Amino acid sequence: MKQDSHDLLQGTLDLLVLKALSLAPMHGWGVAQRLQLLSREVLQVNQGSLYPALHRLERKGFIDSEWAASENNRRARYYRITPKGARALESETESWERFAGAVARVLQTT
Amino acid sequence: MSWLKTAGRAFFFRRKVEAELDDEMRFHLEKAQEELVARGIPPGEARLQALREFGGIEQHKEECRDERGISALEDLGRDLRFAFRSLRRNAGFAAVAVLSLALGIGAATAIFSVVHAVLLKPLPYPQAERLVRVWNSWNETPDARLSVPELLDYRARVPSVQLAGHASSEAVLALGDQRMRLRALNVTSGYFEVLGANPVLGRTFAAEEEREGHPVTILPHALWQKLFGGAATAIGASVTVDGTPCTVVGVLPAWFVAPDELSGSDPSEIFLPLGYSPADVAFRGSHFLRTVGRLRAGASVTEASAALDAVARSFGAAYPDSYPERMRFAARAVSLSGDLTRAVRAPLLLLFGAVGAVLLLVCANLAVLLLARAESRHSELAIRAALGAGSGRLVRLLVTESLLLSLLGGAGGAILAALGVNVLLSLAPSDLPRLGEVAVRLPVLGFALAVATAVGLAVGLVPALQAVRGGLRDAAGRTLVSRGRLRRVLVVSEVALALLLLLGAGLLGRSFSRLLDVDPGFDPRGVLSVSVTLPEETKRSNEEAVRFFRDLDTRVAALPGVVAVGSVQGLPLASRRGDLNIEIEGREQHPGEARDHADWQVVTPGYVRAMGMRLLRGRDLSPSDDAQAPGAVLVNEALVRRYFPGEDPIGKRFTLGAGSGPGKVTVVGIVADVRQASLDADPKPEMYLPHAQFTLWTSKATVRSMTLAVRSAGNPALLAGPIRDVIGSLEPRLVPGPFRTMGEVRSASVARPRFALVLVGLFSGAALVIAVIGVYGVTAYSVVRRTREIGIRLALGAVPSSILRLVAREGAALGACGIGLGLLLWLGASRALAGLLFGVKPMDVLTLVEAGAVLGAATVLAGFFPARRATRVDPTVAIRTE
Known part of the structure; x- marks a missing residue:
């Protein structure tokens, strides 16, 4: 199951991570938590695969990173x-909505 | 830019980046664990659950590294370091692989360097592809030179070719007190224009200067430097050529070498106008001109050839006496570069084929070694795959290793090629055109690198793909069967290729020894030769010239240690002779039949004895056969066979046809056939005329250029100094040619077959070694694989000798299959060799049996050592392995 969602959502994962980070800067764990929360536990992201996505986005220049102290003073x-990244999020969101709308229309056809 | 930043960071701060990746993931796991503990799950279990939810840490790390983009470069570094380490651990394997690759690539590059310079590189003239050479042909003479009127006709009537003629001679050049003997090229006007050589100083020969009576000369660049120190005042200066003052009118560019001098190591010649007379223009039968031609824009060789041939065929109607119909006179144009390399093309391509076979062998062998190695790393690769190495990474790892091997081999090969080219040059026959241009050059080195890389990729990829596919899917190693088969096929091909090379070398060797066994018709031991040309400037009459050579013989004969002395016009094994028509007394000439003819030689009386020729019947020529005596002639066996079969030729008389002398001669003796042109050319009918009786064959100038042959009781080379003194005392203006013993002359005449033999011999030796390594490798590997089976057999009571047979049979079977395949291939390949063999057929049974036996014995031996090791297997240890 996990494997399937991982493959299916490979591109989508990037979009979700960007969305989560657009709300506030946070660390990997935070992103995982946020995604789970926002999707009301529907999207079970394989937590490990979050990191390749983060590194990929950083390489593309959509996000950057720095080391800082966390809540309980750990690095x-x-x-x-x-x-x-913000611009990419905007255009990706748009096209996702178009895509989702189209899929929805097809599925609703009786 | 950000990619560069990330990649740069990842590359230059690899340790730091790795540490950060660790930290980041550890932080995540700790947070997850805390979270779970907070929900009331016990710490130990929380940790496990956190790990489960995270997924494979190492795999994710690898994915992160891939995402950072640099990992390809980084992996390459790691793969290289790893490949080095693993090769160092298997030093024996690596040494065999690198050495055999270096040998193969080095030999291929060296041979390719020669092929490139001699056959592939365009001739060193502007638009060299448009250069042609024109040959006449008739009956049995496929490549005949042109006479002056023919050249003039072709030039006037074939507009598609710009044509120039040339002949060569020798000349003594004098300037101040310097005297030197040079080759002289006598050229028509247009010669330098055809070859695209614009003089750096002065001009080329004008159109009218090609006729007689124009004492002008053009100097090549090097000679100009030597004589005039590169001064422009050379133009208009006077040099003396054969006693005639000549005005220097031009200096050629430094790059220019005449096409026929391209094979010469020392292109020191001068250029003189051809200088033909009205009589030359009138006489159509004197064919002595070589040609160079340039196709005009848009014309092809075929068109030019057809146009020339049409003109040639029209001669018969206009001059029926000079071109009787039965002569089938024709002409054609051929590409100049093809013409210059015609004789060496076949042997060079043979060598190229042989070295290609060696290279194939090396590749096959490397594949065998790598396949075996990949198999023994089966479990290592499976573990790597399980640890998260993608199949791409695994393939890259293996390919890196084999690429590293081939690049090391390629580097070694380049070094060997550089050394090898020098060895080749020292072995090569001096008549190989353009040898001076042979060098390991960039295209050649590129060739070596391309070969090395292609070998590495091809050889690395196959086992890598097999190992990866098999390694991931089939831990039980069922694919080993098919891989074993591939390896056996490779080894069988190796043996087959080795057989081809052994057969080639064996046949060339046998052919060469037949060649050396050929009786040259004279005894070369203890004979020294030197060419002696009377300078024209001495203005000796014919009688004086005769007296000069007679005096020379007498004076040299008086030197201590000299057994016999004589002179000859054309030294055997070093020159070709022309023929004269003969009319045998009492025989009718039938019109429409080819006339009787024989090659002619001019000798002084002592020559037959000095050269050690065998007088079979009759008497030798003697000093009393002089101008006053009746004409005397010696004939060879071939002449007797052709014109006097079943008769006694002694006392028979014939008339010499060519010149204007009365020319009636009587056969006084028969000598054994002498090989004149080369050892492998059948002797032609030949006659020996006394130098003193020149009036028999000419009304003009007699022969003034002879080669002195001196038979010595001791070391002939020691006579050179005294002979030079004798010549100097007789005629101080005469510069003798180089001294050569007849042993050297004979050796030089077989330089080309020796060259081919030595190289093919070396290649076949290498091939034998490589094939043996292959058979050994496969058998040894199969012993390791079957250790357990052998152990069980031994435990069940098999005697060691049966194990020995079991294993040795595998090597022998491979050898037998290879030999069979090789023999089949030989059926097709042998034809390529046929033209290069002398006195032995490509299907020579003895050679086939010998080569097969040598190879068979070698493969059996290669299988024997692993087999003996197999009999020493300890059953208890063997059964426990795996």
Whole structure:
């Protein structure tokens, strides 16, 4: 199951991570928590595969990162969305909505 | 840019980046664990659950590294380091692989360097592809030179080719007190224009200067430097050529070498106008001109050839006496580069084929070694795959290793090629055109690298793909069967290729020894030769010239240690002779039949004895056969066979046809056939005329250029100094040619077959070694694989000798299959060799049996050692392995 959702959502995962980071800068664990919360536990992300996604987005320049102290004063890597990432999120969101709408229309056809 | 930043960071701060990746993931796991503990799950279980939810840490790390983008470069570094380490651990394997690759690539590159310079590289002239050479042909003479009127006709009537003629001679050049003997090229006007050589100083020969009476000369660049120190005042200066003052009118560019001198190591020649007379223009039968031609824009060789041939065929109607119909006179144009390399093309391509076979062998062997190695790493690869290495990574790992091997081999090969080219040059026959241009050059090195890389990729990829596919899917190793088969096929091909090379070497060797066994018709031991040309400037009459050579013989004969002395016009094994028509007394000439003819030699009386020729019947020529005596002639066996079969030729008389002398001669003796042109050319009918009786064959100038042959009781080379003194005392203006013993002359005449033999011999030796390594490798590997089976057999009571047979049979079977396949291939390949063999057929049974036996014995031996090791297997240990 996990394997399937991982494959299916490979592209979508990037979008979700960007969305989560657009709300506030946070570390990997935070992103995982946020995704689970926002999707009301529907999206069970394989937590480990979050990190390749984060590194991929950083390489593309959509996010950047720095090490900072976390809540209980431990060092953690914080990711922040860049202006370029914000623009990408916007256009990706749009096309996702178009896509989702189209799929929905097809499925609703009786 | 950000990619560069991440990648740069990842590359230069690899340790730091790795540490950060660790930290990041540890932080995540700790948070997850805390969270679960907070929900009331016991710490130990919380940790496990956190790990489960995270998934494979190492796999995710690897994915992160891949995402960072640099890992390809980084992996390459790691793969290289790893490959080095693993090769160092298997030093024996690596050494065999690198060495055999270096040998194969080095030999291929060296041979390719020669092939490139001699056959592939365009001739060193502008638009060299448009250069042609024109040959006449008739009956049995496929490549005949042109006479002056023919050249003039072709030039006037075939507009598609710009044509120039040339002949060569020798000349003594004098300037101040310097005297040197040079080759002289006598050229028509247009010669330098055809070859695209614009003089750096002065001009080329004008159109009218090609006729007689124009004492002008053009100097090559090097000679200009030597004589005039590169001064522009050379133009208009006077040099003396054969006693005639000549004005220097031009200096050629430094790059220019005449096409026929491209094979010469020392292109020191001068250029003189051809200088033909009205009589030359009138006489159509004197064919002595070589040609160079340039196709005009748009014309093809075929068109030019057809146009020339049409003109040639029209001669018969206009000059029926000079071109009787039965002569079938024709002409054609051929590409100049093809013409220059015609004789060496076949042997060079043979060598290229042989070295290609060696390279194939090396590749096959490397594949065998790598396949065996990949199999023994089966479990290692499976573990790597389980630890998260993608199949791409695994393939890359294995390919890196084999690429590293081939690049090391390629580097070694380049070094060997550089050394090898020098060895080749020292072995190569001096008549190989353009040898001076042979060098390991960039395209050649590129060739070596391309070969090395292609070998590495091809050889690395196959076992890598097999190992990966088999390693991941089939831990039980069922694919080993098919891989074993591939390896056996490779080894069988190796043996087959080795057989081809052994057969080639064996046949060339047998052919060469037949060649050396050929009786040259004279005894070369203890004979020294030197060419002696009377300079024209001495203005000796014919009688004086005769007296000069007679005096020379007498004076040299008086030197201590000299047994016999004589002179000859054309030294055997070093020159070709022309023929004269003969009319045998009492025989009718039938019109429409080819006339009787024989090659002619001019000798002084002592020559037959000095050269050690065998007088079979009759008497030798003697000093009393002089201008006053009746014409005397010695004939060879071939002439007797052709014209006097079943008759006694002694006392028979015939008339010499060519010149204008009265020319009636009587056969006084028969000598054994002498090989004149080369050892492998059948002797032609030949006659020996006394130098003193020149009036028999010419009304003009007699022969003034002879080669002195001196038979010595001791070391002939020691006579060179005294002979030079004698010549100097007789004629101080005469510069003798180089001194050569007849042993050297004979050896030089077989330089080309020796060259082919030595190289093919070396290649076949290498091939034998490589094939043996292959058979050994396969058998040894199969012993390791079957250790357990052998152990069980031994435990069940098998005697060691039966085990020995079991294993040795495998090697023998491989050898037998290879030999069978090789023999089949030989049926097709042997034809390529046929033209290069002398006195032995490509299907020579003895050679086939010998080569098969040598190879068979070698493969059996290669299988024997692993087999003996198999009999020493300890059953208790063997059964426990695996």
